């Protein structure tokens with residue numbers, strides 16, 4: 001599975017802690033992240049992560065483009081609901097695309113626990129079929 005990891009500054013410690021706790025599961029998948037989040041997680045865990053630009057510089061949009069191309073299977077996006085973000089439109093666009101394409105999105109630790117455990121138990125295996133269908137149809 002292709003998994004995106006993103007956190008706003010006030011939530012980065014939480015996401016690092018979360019990925020560290022479930023490192024053995026995350027290690028079985030292809031990981032992608034916005035710039036600073038990816039650096040923090042790879043430094044803490046040693047996991048290999050494909051890093052895009054920092055969120056405010058377009059990283060959210062790069063991950064959004066992967067969603068639009070059916071190349072992303074789950075998103076862990078720990079948002080900070082208490083701090084205004086300069087790139088709020090990009091944040092909204094990313095969340096919107098998850099809804100457009102029915103891509104599982106965890107925006108807080110509580111949902112993230114369910115998503116990572118469900119993913120590990122195979123509850124997201126339908127994503128493999130969805131991706132293969134698209135590839136077979138040349139999309």
Ligand SMILES: O=C(CO)COP(=O)(O)O
Nearest residue numbers: 034035036037054055056
């Ligand atoms: O701003 C972000 C998500 O909207 C995250 O970007 P960074 O991981 O580069 O801090």
